[in-house]
Amino acid sequence: MIDVSQSQTNSLSAFIPARGLGNPHLQTLLPRFINRRPLEVTWQALPLPDGDFVDLAWRTQPASSTATPIVAVFHGLEGSLGSSYARDILRAIEQRGWHGVLMHFRGCSGRLNRLPRSYHSGETGDARYFLSWLREQYPHAPLAAVGYSLGGNMLLKLQAEWGNVSPLRAAVSVSAPLKLDICADRINQGFSKVYERHLVKSLVAKVLAKFADHDYEQLIGLTLQQIERARTFRQFDNRFTAPIHGFADADDYYRQSSAFGYLGYIQQPALIIQAFDDPFMTPAILPDPQQLPDNVQLAVSQRGGHVGFVGGSLLRPRYWLTEAVPGYLARFL
Template sequence: MDRTSPDNMNFNHSSDFHFLPMRGMRNPHLQTLLPRLFRRHITLQPHWQRLDLPDGDFVDLAWSEDPALAQHKPRAVLFHGLEGSFHSPYAHGLLQAWKARGWLGVVMHFRGCSGEPNRMERIYHSGETEDAAFFLRWLHTCWGKVPTAAVGVSLGGNMLACLMGKQGEDCLLDAGVIVSAPLMLEPCSAKLEQGFSRVYQRYLLNQLKLNARRKLHAWPGTLPIDLERLNALKKLRDFDDVITARAHGFVNADDYYRRASAMPLLPQIRKPLLIIHAKDDPFMTDEVIPDLQQLPANIEYQLTEHGGHVGFVGGSLLKPQMWLEQRIPQWLSHYLDTAL
């Protein structure tokens, strides 16, 4: 059987929860962009907190409510995508859905992604797990042991898979969900240089450059590039080659893509994990689809025909349904609600 077939899934069919795209809106680019239309207004007012890191830097946390008043509740952690934040449609949408279920949700912003430049040369990347590992330990130490799960979206999904693979049985999470993750970074980078996907590359690169400019103004000398060279970058690969790789000890972009891709680590994951991926994701190629024969039984893989990149919009124009806000809580409830 073709491993790219949606029927070939390491999946518990008794809990199957199919995605049906909005009628007339199954185009992958429409699916990718629709959440920005339907989640324009943020209804949740987050509780912000700054977490100082061991190296003198910081990450900002956006909680669904004051954790001091909800530390007994099951916890759901969100790791966002490239240049994402609480303001990303999927982020505040999921936090609102988790709060409605009685869970305590939190977005851990990667360094420099909360609106304020971080202080150190080190930033974040697809395989950077140290900040997330520190954060999860801090959660356990400061707020006590309760059922805890994490969701990683796009870049954050690849990072979460790396973290869970490296930690194996020692992972502090009870379960995880990975959505639209570039599990093989090099082919995904190449895909963004082709066809309409170049529109996404241009948008992401502009966001990265804007963030880098802020950092260079706030903390001169903390990036291995000057403004003139930064402004001249034309591709995400160029940014990864001269900034991401050099700031984190990789030889170049190719070395970074090889060493930070999560696909080789999937067989080492020991905690329950759901991977959600749309076959028509305009950020990806079929190379991100794992060989299901190599996955351990604790990993469930759901491949949908449609959904775009972190889209998955169903329902109708009058009553849109954000499928991820239904599917993710439905799957995680087995691990987070059992102790209630």
Template sequence: MSKNFQPINWAKNPHLQTLLPRIVRKKPKIKPLWQRLELRDGDFIDLAWSEDPQSAKHKPRLVIFHGLEGSFRSPYAHGMLEATKRRGWLGVIMHFRGCSGEPNRQKRIYHSGEITDARYFLKWHKTIYGQVPIAAVGYSLGGNMLACYLAETGQYADVNAAVIVSAPLMLEPCSIRLEKGISQFYERYLLNGLKRNATRKLIRYPGSLPLNLLQLKKLKRLRDFNNVITAKIYGFKDAADYYHQCSALPRLPNIRVPTLIIHAKDDPFMAPEVVPDINQLPVNIEYQMTEHGGHVGFVSGTLKQPKMWLEQRIPDWLTPHLEP
């Protein structure tokens, strides 16, 4: 498959590209091995491995960070986990707090710039399962988070290479984009997911969020959620301050490991501001913008045999770093 993305002829539309993976990938092809990692603050994150990590600890490793309200059940996540196993590598999806189907215990939540759990996990699994070539891929929110982690850790990042896909590298402009036109459909979908999870958490752990169920029900925008919940928990002034402090784009020059960033020009979640100035990027960062692909879509092939381009492009790009 070409490194350049060619969409299915009848599905060049960005919304079709965004939604198609949920249609052609209804069920995972892989049954993961689940593991719960207890954290030092009394909370936990759940891990979905492509196979038993103890027996496969000698294999190159790919860590997958999902998007907002994503999980193993997200087509891009279980698809990449299965693609990783096909390559003979060991894959793992690190679920952000509360995203594996069970509310997390503590008041902390995940967000676009929250790198503490990723940093801890990346060090932990090297200690437990040994030193091998390791790469990471982050999708959407997970991509922005991964970029923040890579920039923060620089040459000391616990990965050999990384891929960032459909990441909202400038959070404020992307938030504004989601509040307009047909993109509001996606905002409602994401907000409803956040509110469902927050409802489950408040019922199980009353007082674990800085609002009650009635106040939660009244939230109408992602910006509202970030104003009332994310900003208050993490000490940001408001959503705008959170967006400003956690946008990864200004930090990209601090990344030191080989990194591929992929955006689609027609991504309905993105704004033009996410596109980096190529002249300002270090030589270790490769930027690819495709004409089509939607948001974490990139479905190619034919109607009878659709193909997930990312599941070929990402492993192909990572191979020199995982199999040196």
């Protein structure tokens, strides 16, 4: 772990990869294969002001009078409750005696959302509404949040937009693509193309499924053939993400939605966890810790991959994030 000053690291432990698991792709992929325990949750559909909805997955749903902390979780691109990191953190939250709830971005819960639009890395409106709703429904409960990858970028941007009126006592971001343009280029190189193809294929499939209900050619000039031929993030974002969400093009979307430029405006406690070897990005996306506000902490490890951070051993893996994330939040909850 890079020492970003004793006051910043505090009780956060340094991550050490399991022996033989230092490779970033092993760190990234192994949790998805060796950590597949299901998790029982209570589902709740949250109607949105524009007529759409997001699906919530509660590990334990509290009474409205609860004073027990609630931690909101935001998944990564095309993630869901099926993502191992989401189940892991919900279990870890419960073990602390808190309530955990995962907000699925539009169309990520297994149900297509109603409107032509979708979700993206900088779209904070749904999370803003959800967290404000939590504050109203559970007025006595301390609130915090953790976001992974895309969800981490979104959460940091939202905290910056909220400033000192955020309802969250603290936030944690894990493996966030803080500069989206750099990340879009990096993931289109080498073995990382495997991740890109998988994610873009999932995104394309959802858009194709929605063609039955929405005339995308009339809305944004997008044909079935054009979206079917999207193979990279830049192609998909140029053809769908940018126009359907009001951006001029992919570069405009990346510029406006990258959390990097917003970090200096965050006024509540925040922890940013990254790994130098993350195959989705490069060290060029990392901020200078000396340029961050005192309330924003940066923890960067040499190893860890993308939302991996598997310690212990291959036979007895330890998921470091389930210790580090609640450990940081406990200081404020």
